[in-house]
Amino acid sequence: MNNQLNVSLSPHIHGRETTEKLMFGVVIALLPALVASIIFFGAGAIITTATAVISCIVFEYLIQKFILCKPISITDGSALVTGLLLALNLPSNIPAYMVIIGSLIAIGVAKMTFGGLGNNPFNPALVGRVFLLISFPSQMTTWPVPAGFATGYADAVTGATPLAVIKEGVKNGESVSELMQAIPSTVELLLGKLGGSIGEVSALALLIGFIYLLYKKIITWHIPVSVIGSLALFTSILWVFNPDIYAGPAFHILSGGVLLGAIFMATDYVTSPMNSKAMILYGCGIGLLTAIIRIWGAYPEGVSFAILIMNAFVPLMNAYIKPKRFGEEIKNG
Template sequence: MNTLTISPSPHVHSGDSVKKNMYGVVIALLPALAASLYYFGLGALIVTLAAVLSCVFFEWAIQKFLLKTEASILDGSAALTGLLLAFNMPTNLPIWIIIIGSLVAIGIGKMSFGGLGNNIFNPALVGRVFLLISFPVQMTLWPEPGKNMTAYLDATTGATPLSVMKEGLANGETVSALMDKIPSITELFYGNMGGSAGEVAAVALIIGLIYMLIRKIITWHIPVTVIGTIAVFTGILHLVNPELYAGPLFHLLTGGVMLGAIFMATDYVTSPMSNKGMVIFGIGIGIITVVIRVFGAYPEGVSFAIIIMNGFVPLIDKYIKPKRFGEVAKTTKA
């Protein structure tokens, strides 16, 4: 007698795979990579190659020599982690620091939890936050776009718009006066400002978002909720005191808001499974980001906000569950 074994539902196959989706995100990041190369030249290329190659190497080495498991470097996840890590670093960062960041991202952020699908926190952000705490000077020296394009370690550096705003307000200057010291909103949109390799060009990141939405690699819930929450929160503060709090467009187009909302917060493993959970997750990221930027010591808060909310994902998934298929809604008697 032949036995038919049926696995648990769902039984519908979408045709997607880990490899397909990972490389889909990589493709979506190509416009931002092109913008980074355009603004920062050789430094962006060196940092990107160093991060991607070292992440792939460390995943292969850990699986082969420590975990004794089959290598999974071809699924694209290690390369994507390296690319996102590079996008969260200055383009004049020494290679040895990049390698340390890659080891932390892959070894601690990913493989220590059991590899892809098991990590709690976004591996690239784990590497980035570790470097920011360990090497604060090197991680806050920002090359100026369009200058010394063939330079790497000797690139001309300057302050980011967020740093200018934070320091200026601390010194008693007004928002309107400080806005004259930073690039215009149009320049911020196109990326003509100092910052990490992949966070400067909002237009390039939005192109990547549109591509992923069309390909159904991600849904709109997290990006729109994060961006919307930051816009509403900073908009209210700006209305209360426009000379003390910068407006929504400034906050949305500077720092890592677009990169974080579109590519970091939407990570499959470290974000909620349900649509309602994604909205709660996105609201939390938006609120924490603004609180750190406006009231905290750091000028930027996106990385910390995402990692903090990553820690709440198991709770969100536990208490925000979709209705079971076939479940009958409870009714009360009149």
């Protein structure tokens, strides 16, 4: 035999999973939501999504090539996912230059300054979004009303989101039950007839994506279920306490970005905890903070802030919440 044998430590076989496959799995899971948004928002959704995805990938390439001088890793799909998630968190009629600025912040500031994939403490897409929200508050809070596929990019009719309707109404002393008349019904919320960012339009499409992610074992149930569960629990308590000024749990879950956040943003591998106990705590934190920001905070929507705040606690959770190790506690049957 003339060829030299390879020698390495065990294991000598490797599973079929790769980072690329995981990332593209997320992209596939996002497709229903993307399709739904195109149906509801028309050209604006396509333009915004394409701008965000392309600019994220280009920024990643440029930064790796010219600033970090590291090998180019845009093929791993992480920039694609970041771009897609950023777009899904934006209104469909936002000017393209803002999307590009958001992408630059997401990739350049939130991801690459920390060393690229795997090292960023905060979810890049959310950092981009929040940066835009703070910098361009008016554009970021005038949401186009879903008017169908034929809607043009610039001529979309804008209106308030259900959350904003409730928030403003309660502030003006109206009761929730009256306000509920002004906003879409729960079924409509589920199917996607609410004003809002591109991705949060159809709860059903997001849930299809969730099932796909679970089926492919890309994420576990812990984070989404604990986010939604804690939000539902907290808002139910308030609702039972005083239904006049607090909206019910179904409304809170289906309106706004809770589902998008819980399923796709909070579960981001890099910025979420690494064991199931910590994941549940993290999810509950997000749910609670979302409810608090929505009900008492200045903004009508709080998912992005809640996730970013909990991102900051992840290193602490990883350091102090440990899985119960095998054989740690003696229990003999």
